[in-house]
Amino acid sequence: MAKDFVTRSENYSEWYNELVVRADLAENSAVRGCMVIKPYGYAIWEKMQAALDKMFKDTGHQNAYFPLFIPKSYFEKEAEHVEGFAKECAVVTHHRLRAKSDGTGLEPDPDAKLEEELIVRPTSETIIWDTYRGWIKSYRDLPILVNQWANVVRWEMRTRMFLRTAEFLWQEGHTAHETSQEAIEETKKMLDVYAFFAENFMAVPVLKGVKSPNERFAGALDTYCIEALMQDGKALQAGTSHFLGQNFAKAFDVKFLSKENKLEYVWATSWGVSTRLMGALIMSHSDDNGLVLPPKLAPIQVVIIPISKGEEQKAMVDSHAEKLCSELRAKGISVKYDDRDAYKPGWKFNEYEFKGVPVRVTLGARDLEQGLIEIARRDTLTKESMQIEGLSDKIEKLLEDIQENIYNKALHFREESTREVNSWEEFLVEIEKGGFLSCHWDGTPETEEKIKEITKATIRCIPLDAKEEEGKCIFSGKASNKRVVFARAY
RNA sequence: CGGGGUGUAGCGUAGUCCGGUUAUCGCGCCAGUUUUGGGAACUGGAGGUCGCAGGUUCGAAUCCUGCCACCCCGACCA
Known part of the structure; x- marks a missing residue:
């Protein structure tokens, strides 16, 4: 049992914050709203990056890098976009410091004021589309399939490690296409990539859907998303893929000559996932004993802990450990042999x-003398004695079992937390219990807004697999032909 | 940015109302010895601008003023 560790039921948000720090994933920095991602946490992020990066490349994308700074005027070019981001921008105004006249430190040098302020990117559509204008002249230049791994800054009022920090790491894909249809296909394809990653690597089941107009990305015609359900019953948007139409092409004047020799605006998409995925990972599987990681993303998949008395026993244990380590490594399993003397076995457990x-x-x-070892699995906290022969094969299989088990557990939780609600009275009761509520909605932003005001619940998405079904909006009673998913969200 | 709360060693804390020796205790840290099957024991030791800046006072962790940071609840969001 973890000593002095608050449980999920006692205080879920304190449990989360403490877990992040005590599991050595990250800590708050001296800079407001910004965290330090520690080596153990960063190792998980690197595994996520590696898996995603491979999938992006397998679907034909290439990585590139664009500037951190964006001229202010670029944001003025797409009206909806600027409205969405203006309130949370960090602005660079000077390029030099000088000593204050009273000798108390430094101040921006008034002579070094920038003619045009630079915005620290909150997202890169503007600088990228300004760049694409120079890259695209003909249909032969399309499609452009580019991804960037970067940091971005959004000046958030309230921050929480991984879930919402002022600076965060992410990837943003920005693609350019000849036709609307091709861009929509790209948008959906990348949503599928995200969903596959979430479910198969993170072991987090996700709902694929489209955002309602209220929840759409600033400047997009359609925002597709994957939504996950956390253990406290709140939803977390885990990734988004936007169909941007011709909005940015028009704002930045990006046109191409088609096969028919007609000058046309380019069609765009953008899609991203961030270090917020770390938050989703942590909150989906972890328990009152700490972090639970899916084997595919665990920096250490297997830890070996020796117990011995005296030099002779230690030598014997060491040799078994060495053999097991090399067998596991040969299978591509990451293993750590912790033979530090300073800590006792119980402490290491x-x-x-x-x-x-x-x-x-x-x-x-003691066990080794009988040819036995003990295997413990984190997901179930169970222990089992096994014969030492063929151990590495059994461990390989066990890792697969654990990956599957935690996914099934999360899926089971989501299924039992998802229910259909058919009346406003029922909605008011059920929303307090958390989870996904599948309801009819009249399709108007006004209704959505009112429901949010009263209950803090939002439409997480209109599921892609929603079936056609006659019904009445839970709030207005007007006709509806499919159910949407409501929840309170992070 | 609005409401509420909290800042004392790396972490958690006592002391603050009612100013007065060398700022309390636990964990952690360092050295040594004995230990090792679920967070070891003993002995010794190091570690403090009491969030910051002013002020009141013979004297401030304690009283006053201003500022800063963090946490919780709202509004906002990947």
């Missing part, structure tokens, strides 16, 4: 349990 290492192997001199 708790340490790795808290950090979510999927499999623990205890190599004890």
Whole structure:
């Protein structure tokens, strides 16, 4: 049991904050709203990046890099876009500091004021579309399929590590196409990539859908999203893929000559996932004993802990450990042998349990004399004695089992937290219990806005697989032909 | 940005109302010895601008003023 660790039921948000720090994932920095991602947390992010990056490249995308700074005037070119982001921009006004006249420190040098302020990018559509104008002249230049791994800044009022920080890491794909249809296909394709990643790597089941107009990205015609459900019953938007139409092409005058020799505006998409995925990962699987990681993203998949008395036993345990490590590494499994003398086995058990290492192997001199070892799995907290022969094969299989088990557990939770609601009275009761509520909605922003005002619940998405069904809006009673998903969200 | 709360060692804290020796205790840290199957024990030791800046006072962690940071609840959001 984790000592002095608050439980989820006692205080969910305190549980989350403490978990992030105690599992050594990240800590608050001296800079307001910005966190330090620590090596263990960053290692998880690197595994996420590697898997996503491969999928982007397998679907034909290339990486590139655009400037951190964007001239202010670029934001003025797309009206909806600027309205969405203006309130949370960091602005660079000077390029030099000088000593204050009273000797108390530094101040921006008035002589070094920028003629035009630079915005620290909150997202890169504007600078990228300004650049694309120079790249695109003909249909032969299309499509452009580019992704960028970067940091962005959004000056948020209230921040929480991984879920909402003023600076965060992400990737943003920006593609340019000849036709509307091709751009929409790209938007959906990348949504599928995200959903596949969430479910198969993170072991987090997600709902694929389209945002209602209220929740749409600033400047998009359609925003597709994946929505996950956290253990406290709140929804988390885990990734978005936008169909931008010709909005940015028009704002930045990006045209191409078609096969028919007609000058046309380019069709665009953008899509992104961020370090917020770390928050989704943490909140989906972890328990009152600490972090639980899916094997596919765990920096350490197997930890080996030795127990011995005296030099002779230690040598024997060491040699078994060495053999097991090399067998596991040959299978591409990341393994750590923790033979530090400074900590006792019990201490290490708790340490790795808290950090979510999927499999623990205890190599004890007493067991080894009988050819046995002990395997503990983090997801179920169960232990089992096994014969040492063929151990690496069993561990390989076990890692697959754990990956599947935590996905199924999360899926089961989501299914049991998703229910159909057919009346306003019922909605008011059910929304308090958390989870996804599948309801009829009249399709108007006014209704959505009122429901949000009264209950804090928003439409998370209109599921892509929603079936046609006659019904009445839970709020207005007007006709509706499909159900949408409501929830309170992060 | 509005409402509420909190700042004392790396972390958690006592002391603050009612100013007065060398700022309390636990964890952690360092050294040594004994230990090792679910967070080891003993002995010794290091570590403090009491959030910051002013002020009142013989004397301030304690009283006053201003500022800053963080947490919770709202509005906003990947």
